[in-house]
Amino acid sequence: MSAFRIAAGALPLVLAAALTSSAFAQQAPTPAAPKPAAPKPAAPKPAPKPAASANVATGGNAQPTLLGQYGDWGAYTASPGGSKVCFALAKPKNSKTEPPGRSRDQSYMFVSSRPADNVKNEVSVIIGYPFKTSSDATAEVGSARFAMYTQNDGAWIKNVAEEARMVDAMRKGADVTVKGTSGRGTQSTDQYSLKGLAQALDKIDQECR
Numbered sequence: 263m264s265a266f267r268i269a270a271g272a273l274p275l276v277l278a279a280a281l282t283s284s285a286f287a288q289q290a291p292t293p294a295a296p297k298p299a300a301p302k303p304a305a306p307k308p309a310p311k312p313a314a315s316a317n318v319a320t321g322g323n324a325q326p327t328l329l330g331q332y333g334d335w336g337a338y339t340a341s342p343g344g345s346k347v348c349f350a351l352a353k354p355k356n357s358k359t360e361p362p363g364r365s366r367d368q369s370y371m372f373v374s375s376r377p378a379d380n381v382k383n384e385v386s387v388i389i390g391y392p393f394k395t396s397s398d399a400t401a402e403v404g405s406a407r408f409a410m411y412t413q414n415d416g417a418w419i420k421n422v423a424e425e426a427r428m429v430d431a432m433r434k435g436a437d438v439t440v441k442g443t444s445g446r447g448t449q450s451t452d453q454y455s456l457k458g459l460a461q462a463l464d465k466i467d468q469e470c471r
Contacts, residue, residue: 333458348470350462354452399442
């Protein structure tokens with residue numbers, strides 16, 4: 263696995279550019295770019311290398327290229343800071359909060375591969391609000407449930423050893439449900455369709471070997 267997670271500036275820049283693509287825009291109106299998702303800190307992995315953030319923050323080559331749109335998932339490649347990244351991206355089909363009507367930014371789910379960092383199919387989420395401090399989010403695929411480590415508005419699989427099992431379940435499943443709690447105590451539930459994910463992952467696997 264990776265020596266570090268995607269740097270704080272990389273994911274939002276790539277995402278913001280991805281949202282400008284015509285294929286993604288056809289799915290839904292283009293939302294405002296989300297707030298940066300913080301990298302997953304150490305334990306079990308060390309913090310991101312500062313150089314990665316610096317390169318992306320100065321522009322790099324973050325403009326993504328659409329590899330294909332497969333059902334509800336888009337497959338993209340980009341080179342932030344000169345390092346090639348491939349990722350599948352989707353927005354939730356259904357979202358709700360408890361209490362109802364609480365404001366939040368758009369949420370997204372990513373499955374990313376970064377050959378230079380020896381990362382393949384890393385699952386992450388931008389939730390659209392700052393998570394409650396020291397809280398876990400959960401992702402459910404059928405009867406399988408996975409804990410997700412949270413920081414700021416980002417979430418990653420807590421037990422990295424389970425990531426491959428989760429991706430396999432997502433390939434075969436119909437939907438994945440992500441639940442979390444904000445710093446204000448708002449509970450959110452986002453349901454993502456998995457239609458097209460297997461094809462999108464096959465495409466990014468070909469592109470980022």
